[in-house]
Amino acid sequence: xxxxxxxQPVRRKEDVRLLTGRGTYTDDMNRPGQAHAVxxxxxxxxxxxxxxxxxxxxxxxxxVAVLTGHxxxxxxxxxxxxxVEVPGKDKPLFAPxxxxxxxxxxxxxxxxxxxxxxxxxYQAMDAAELIQIDYETLPSITETGKALDxxxxxxxxxxxxxLCVHWDSGRAAEADDAFTRAARIVSVDLMQNRVVGNxxxxxxxxxxxxGERWTLVSPSQGAVKVRDNLAKLVFxxxxxxIRVISPDxxxxxxxxxxxxxxxxxxxxxxxxxxxPVKWRAGRTETFLSDPHGRDHVTxxxxxxxxxxRAIGVRIRTLAAMGAxxxxxxxxxxxxxxxxxxxxxxxxxxxxxxVRCVFTNTVPTTLV
Numbered sequence: 001x002x003x004x005x006x007x008q009p010v011r012r013k014e015d016v017r018l019l020t021g022r023g024t025y026t027d028d029m030n031r032p033g034q035a036h037a038v039x040x041x042x043x044x045x046x047x048x049x050x051x052x053x054x055x056x057x058x059x060x061x062x063x064v065a066v067l068t069g070h071x072x073x074x075x076x077x078x079x080x081x082x083x084v085e086v087p088g089k090d091k092p093l094f095a096p097x098x099x100x101x102x103x104x105x106x107x108x109x110x111x112x113x114x115x116x117x118x119x120x121x122y123q124a125m126d127a128a129e130l131i132q133i134d135y136e137t138l139p140s141i142t143e144t145g146k147a148l149d150x151x152x153x154x155x156x157x158x159x160x161x162x163l164c165v166h167w168d169s170g171r172a173a174e175a176d177d178a179f180t181r182a183a184r185i186v187s188v189d190l191m192q193n194r195v196v197g198n199x200x201x202x203x204x205x206x207x208x209x210x211g212e213r214w215t216l217v218s219p220s221q222g223a224v225k226v227r228d229n230l231a232k233l234v235f236x237x238x239x240x241x242i243r244v245i246s247p248d249x250x251x252x253x254x255x256x257x258x259x260x261x262x263x264x265x266x267x268x269x270x271x272x273x274x275x276p277v278k279w280r281a282g283r284t285e286t287f288l289s290d291p292h293g294r295d296h297v298t299x300x301x302x303x304x305x306x307x308x309r310a311i312g313v314r315i316r317t318l319a320a321m322g323a324x325x326x327x328x329x330x331x332x333x334x335x336x337x338x339x340x341x342x343x344x345x346x347x348x349x350x351x352x353x354v355r356c357v358f359t360n361t362v363p364t365t366l367v
Contacts, residue, residue: 014248023248026204026219031276034206035064037266038124039279040114040131041288042106045140045360046153049104049113053132057116060130062123065273067115067265069101077268078234080259082325086165086334089353093165096156096358098324100234100261100268106135107155107323108360110288115265117277140360144320145297147357155323155358164321164356167334169341175351178312182303194295194320197366201250202281203290207266209274213241214267219249221257229259229327230267242267254366255291258327262289293366295320295359296333303349312349315341319356322363329365330356 017023054066082095101112114131118124139153146152147162155162179185206217214235220226223244231242249256262279269277281289296319303312319333328336338352 018248025201025248025250026206026217027201027280029206029217029247030278031206031208034276034278035117035119035273036121036124037269037277037279038116038118038121038128039112039262039265039285039289040116040128041285042102042109042111042113042135044106044135044137045109045142046138046155047106047135048138049102049106050134050136052114052134054114056132057127057130060118060123060127062119063127064117064119065269066127066131067101067117067269067272069099069103069113072099072101072268073103075268075272077264078236080261080264080324081233082329083229083259083327084331084335086167086330086356089166089168093330094156094159094163095325096159100264108362110285110362111323112261112289115269117269117273121280142360144295144318144357144359147318147320147359148355155360162358164325164358165330165334167330167338167354167356169338169350169352171349172351172353174349175312175314178349179301179303179314181305182311183306184304184308185301186304187299187301190296190298190300192294192296192298194361194364195293195366196287197251197253197255197290197293198286199251199253199255202283202286203260203262204278204280205260205263205266206276206278207263207270208276209267209271213243214270215243215245216263216267217245217247218263219256220244220246221249221252221254225257226259226263230264233259234264235267254293258291258365288362290362291326291365292322292362293332293364295361295364310345310347313341313347313351315352317352317354319354320359320361320364321356322361323358324363326363326365329363332365
């Protein structure tokens with residue numbers, strides 16, 4: 001039998017190594033002199049930061065540094081921008097500024113506010129609990145279907161509403177005409193619940209600085225993309241100044257290739273402190289810090305002629321972006337998702353309109 005014939009099973013090379021415990025995941029890797037980082041996150045969905053006192057945490061055993069958003073801005077660490085342009089029906093996409101650590105306001109439970117670096121992870125965890133933050137809680141909106149209601153709290157006040165962008169796929173007139181000619185109309189209301197990737201291996205980031213360039217060890221779904229984003233968008237340095245290594249990856253699920261604040265944090269801290277810095281998410285933290293997906297409320301209707309042939313479709317969706325826009329957040333339910341609504345059917349009179357909305361929830365970007 002032909003060894004390479006069509007239909008022959010292909011044995012994966014990595015299975016034996018991984019299944020017998022000989023894998024090399026990022027959390028298995030350590031650097032000499034490495035410190036450990038813990039991110040302090042907001043317990044509130046929406047609140048103003050009145051004051052923050054880190055003095056007790058800085059004096060705690062084993063603590064190397066307690067870093068805040070003000071420190072990051074003083075050191076020139078850039079914001080995390082959205083990387084797509086989604087055309088708006090009436091006005092352009094609104095993309096708020098997202099810093100790696102918040103200084104004035106938190107907008108979802110899990111929003112990062114401080115980075116604690118210590119000799120051990122447990123010392124960093126203990127010290128993080130000593131940070132005193134005075135919050136003024138604010139009204140929040142977490143229900144996607146009510147994000148555009150007149151009485152809904154507005155997350156980004158300078159925008160005037162929670163609308164991020166109103167995307168229209170086109171052919172609205174053709175679809176409306178089909179419905180005027182329809183012999184029968186069928187409609188359905190759908191809710192796509194929010195999901196989280198929750199990979200087997202939580203996110204990990206190990207940053208090192210050798211005096212000339214950074215090295216980031218982190219499981220990803222594209223080391224080159226992660227490097228490019230960090231170099232061009234956050235640190236604004238030549239590409240050769242950052243190297244990204246992705247060893248074995250314990251599950252991707254669409255979330256690994258993003259531009260994460262924690263990746264920037266460990267690189268920034270490593271340079272600032274002159275030693276490697278490692279961060280690993282806990283399982284609960286995964287639900288608070290990893291990108292979520294979906295969270296859509298949809299009304300869809302289909303028009304049929306007298307022979308029960310579909311002649312038109314209209315889909316109207318509210319898609320939650322969370323509190324900020326991730327790399328490709330608004331593109332997923334609009335330009336990407338909008339291409340598959342007609343699937344294999346000959347539906348020329350199909351119009352999809354998606355209103356991407358901000359809510360006081362974890363940002364979304366997964367498919």
